Amino acid sequence: MSAELAAARRFESLRAELPRSSPRAWRFAALSLASRAEARVSEGTRIGHRHGFDSGPFMAHVYADRAVGRTPLGRRLDRRLLNRATCQAFRDIRGLAEAAVLEAIDAAETPSPVVADLAAGPSPYLLHALTRRPGASAVLCDIDAAALAQAAGAARELGVQDRVATRQASAFDRAALTALRPRPDVVCELGLYGIYHDDAVIERHFSDLAETVAPAQIVCNVQVANPEIEYIARVWRNAAGGRCVWRLRPAEQIMDYARVAGYAAASVTADRHGIYRVMRFVRADAAPGAAR
Numbered sequence: 001m002s003a004e005l006a007a008a009r010r011f012e013s014l015r016a017e018l019p020r021s022s023p024r025a026w027r028f029a030a031l032s033l034a035s036r037a038e039a040r041v042s043e044g045t046r047i048g049h050r051h052g053f054d055s056g057p058f059m060a061h062v063y064a065d066r067a068v069g070r071t072p073l074g075r076r077l078d079r080r081l082l083n084r085a086t087c088q089a090f091r092d093i094r095g096l097a098e099a100a101v102l103e104a105i106d107a108a109e110t111p112s113p114v115v116a117d118l119a120a121g122p123s124p125y126l127l128h129a130l131t132r133r134p135g136a137s138a139v140l141c142d143i144d145a146a147a148l149a150q151a152a153g154a155a156r157e158l159g160v161q162d163r164v165a166t167r168q169a170s171a172f173d174r175a176a177l178t179a180l181r182p183r184p185d186v187v188c189e190l191g192l193y194g195i196y197h198d199d200a201v202i203e204r205h206f207s208d209l210a211e212t213v214a215p216a217q218i219v220c221n222v223q224v225a226n227p228e229i230e231y232i233a234r235v236w237r238n239a240a241g242g243r244c245v246w247r248l249r250p251a252e253q254i255m256d257y258a259r260v261a262g263y264a265a266a267s268v269t270a271d272r273h274g275i276y277r278v279m280r281f282v283r284a285d286a287a288p289g290a291a292r
Contacts, residue, residue, distance in 0.1 A: 003250040003252065003253075004199075004249070004250060004253050007247075007248045007249055007250060007253075008199075010229075010248060011197065011245070011247050011248065014229065014230060014233040014234075014245050015233075015245050018234075028230075028231075028234040028235060031231065031234070031235050032234065032235045035049070035235050035236075036049060038077050040070070040074075041069050041070045041071055041073055041074030041077060042068075042069050042074050042075075042077040042078040042081060043061065043068035043069055043074070043078055044058070044061045044062070044067075044068070044078045044081045044082060045077065045078070045081055047061050048236060048237070049237055051239060052237060052238045052239030052240070052241075052244070053232070053236040053237060053238065053244050054191075054195055054238050054239055054244060054246075055238075055239045056121040056122050056144065056146070056147040056150055057150075059090065059121060059122065059191075060122055060124075060150070061082075062082060062087045062090045062091065063090070063091060063094055063122075063124055065082055065091060067079035067082060084228060085226075085227060085228060085273045085275065086226060086228050086232065086275065088271070088272065088273065089226075089271040089272070089273050089275040089276055092271035092272055092273075092276075093190070093221055093271055093276050093278060094124060094125050095125075096221075096269045096270075096271065096276075096278040097125040097126075097188070097190050097219065097221065097278055098125040098126075098128055098129050099269070100219045100267065100269070100278050100279075100280045101115060101125060101126055101129045101186070101188060101219055102129050102132065102133065103266075103267065103280060104186040104217045104219055104280055105129065105133045105135075105136045105186065106133075107217065107266075107282070108185050108186065108216065108217070109185075109216065110185060111135050112135045112136065112137065113135070113136050113137075113185040113186060114136070114137050114138070114139060114182050114183070114184045114185050114186070115129075115136060115137070115138045115139075115184060115185070115186040115187075115188060116138070116139040116140075116141065116180060116184035116186070116187050116188065116213070116215070117138065117139070117140050117141065117187075117188040117189075117190070118141045118171035118177075118187060118188070118189050118192070119141070119142060119171045119189055119190070119191065119192040120140035120141060120142045120147065120148065120151055120166075121142060121144070121147045121150075121151070121191070122147060122150050122151050122154060123138075123140050123151050123154075123188075124154065125190070126138055126140070126188060127151070127154055127155055127158055127160060127164070128158070130155075130158070130160040130163055130164070131158050131159070131160060136163070137163040137164070137165075137182075138160075138163065138164050138165070139164075139165045139166075139167060139180065139182065139184060140152075140164060140165070140166045140167070141166070141167045141168070141169045141171065141176070141180075142166075142168065142169075143168065143169070143170050145168055148166045148167075148168060151164075151166065152164070152166055167180070171189060171192060171205070172196075172201060172205055172208075174208045174212060177208055177209065177212040177213050178212045180212075180213055183213065184213060184215050185215060185216050185217070186215055186216065186217045186218070186219065187209060187213060187215040187217070187218050187219070188218075188219045188220070189218070189219070189220040189221075190219075190220065190221050190278075191221065192220070193220070193221075193222050193223075193247070193249065193254065194222070194223045194246045194247050194248070194249075195238070195246065195247075196247070197245075197247045199249075199253075202249075202254070202257060203257045203260075206257040206258055206260070206261035206263075207260070207261050209261065210261040210262050210263070216282065216283055217266075217280060217281060217282050217283075218258065218263060218279075218280070218281040219278070219279070219280050219281075220254065220278075220279055220281070221276050221277060221278045221279065222249050222251055222253075222254045222276065222277055222279070223246060223247075223248055223249070223275060223276050224248060224249065224250060224251050224274070224275070224276065224277055225248060225274060225275060226246070226248065226275045227273075229246065229248065232244050232246060233245045233246070251268065251277040251279065254279065255279070258279075258281045259284070262283055262284050262285070263281035263282065263283055263284055264281065264282060264283075264284040265279055265280070265281055266280045266281065266282045267279070267280045268280075
């Protein structure tokens with residue numbers, strides 16, 4: 001069985017409800033009840049159940065890595081949440097993403113490159129990268145106005161607001177991509193592919209990027225494996241209030257989509273648990289030494 005087929009079947013099994021008579025269903029029902037009870041005292045769990053465990057506010061709490069709770073027990077539970085492998089991977093990815101963005105800025109052919117984050121959320125890695133590269137500027141796009149407001153506030157705190165513009169738009173809206181101004185030299189997409197389940201949407205998106213924005217480089221990530229994936233799917237809730245079912249994909253699948261769109265992998269890095277891969281792609285015709 002191919003890795004892509006295995007990932008697709010795993011995803012379908014996670015989407016399916018467990019039979020009520022199944023011991024696994026009882027176990028996850030108990031874990032879900034425990035998680036909601038924990039939300040009364042653990043700040044991170046409260047944020048997750050209120051806003052979604054895939055939301056900007058939850059990610060901001062994970063990035064801060066500071067246990068907050070109403071009681072000593074709440075703080076211990078919050079620390080246990082922050083120490084989950086998935087949350088550790090989130091924090092690792094932030095550092096790896098910033099490193100990839102800095103590499104992309106340094107590799108740009110212009111001294112004042114524009115970096116567009118098409119699903120920005122709070123976009124901490126990009127904003128921090130701007131503090132280290134004063135010649136670069138950014139366009140932050142997201143469908144969530146509140147997330148953009150949060151990112152704009154963070155830009156002001158870091159003193160880079162004059163080099164940051166925001167746009168409310170979907171990363172998968174071809175018309176919005178066509179109208180994107182200023183035209184970016186680098187496109188970033190972190191945490192985007194796992195919450196969109198249709199492979200055809202992701203594949204088409206790479207072609208849309210190449211045909212409309214045509215960035216010289218793309219920085220993205222993909223979740224390839226996660227030992228907590230079933231717990232997340234059956235206990236955590238997403239921003240829309242449904243089950244937090246994430247789509248795992250082999251890194252090679254994303255690399256194939258990029259290759260067809262005319263891009264080659266220049267670098268691939270992984271978090272400490274091997275849950276994610278961060279990839280930097282360059283246009284194949286401009287990257288004779290790119291890793292293939």
